[in-house]
Amino acid sequence: MKLYPDAKAYALTGVILLLAGCGGSPAKTSQVTYENTIKKLVSAKCSNCHGANAPSMEDYKKDKETYKKNLLGPRMDSYESLMVMVNGSDTGAIMRRLDDGASTKDGKPGNMHTYLGSDDAERATNLNLFKRWVGSWNLKRSSEISEEEKKAVLAPRG
Numbered sequence: 001m002k003l004y005p006d007a008k009a010y011a012l013t014g015v016i017l018l019l020a021g022c023g024g025s026p027a028k029t030s031q032v033t034y035e036n037t038i039k040k041l042v043s044a045k046c047s048n049c050h051g052a053n054a055p056s057m058e059d060y061k062k063d064k065e066t067y068k069k070n071l072l073g074p075r076m077d078s079y080e081s082l083m084v085m086v087n088g089s090d091t092g093a094i095m096r097r098l099d100d101g102a103s104t105k106d107g108k109p110g111n112m113h114t115y116l117g118s119d120d121a122e123r124a125t126n127l128n129l130f131k132r133w134v135g136s137w138n139l140k141r142s143s144e145i146s147e148e149e150k151k152a153v154l155a156p157r158g
Contacts, residue, residue: 031156032129032132032133032156033133033156033157033158034079034082034133034155034156034157034158035157035158036158037129037133038082038129038130038133039079041126041129041130042076042077042082043077045115045116045117045126046076046112046115047076047077048071049071049072049073050072050073050074050075050076050077051075051076051077052075052077053072054067054072054073054074054075054076054077055067055072055074055075056074056075056081057074057075057081057084057085057089057090060072060073060074060075074090074093076094079157082094083155086134086153086155087150087153087155089142090142091140091141091142091145091150092138092139092140092141092142092145094130094134095110095130095134095137095138095139096110096139096141097110097111097112097113098110098112098113098116098127098130099113099127099137099139100113100123100124100127101113103137103139104139113127116130133154133155133156134153134154134155135152135153135154135155136149136152136153136154138152138153
């Protein structure tokens with residue numbers, strides 16, 4: 001088997017890049033999934049208002065004001081309930097609410113962005129995890145998003 005002149009250098013570069021990545025946290029070097037990352041993040045940052053005592057999206061929409069007064073938002077304590085706001089009947093809701101403003105015309109962060117962390121660095125890190133999980137960060141509503149854009153959303157469970 002004949003190696004191309006640059007094949008060894010190319011292979012060595014790949015090994016160096018692979019090893020450089022191994023020193024990072026699992027969230028930086030592996031695929032972000034609901035089970036390995038997002039579930040813990042939602043539990044830590046969102047469960048006070050979006051946990052087991054929160055209503056389904058359907059029930060929330062029926063009586064928003066009462067739930068808001070009781071500091072409860074739509075339930076997000078399972079993959080299925082969270083996916084309603086990622087790529088379901090309320091597509092993009094989680095993205096619109098968590099966005100840091102970089103994806104908006106007015107630069108205004110979403111109303112839940114502040115809850116992603118106690119400081120800017122933690123919020124940026126956690127937003128990045130959500131973005132990596134979703135794959136196709138899109139602030140469009142269900143009525144605005146195309147089937148192609150919906151298919152681009154990853155949000156792996158595993």
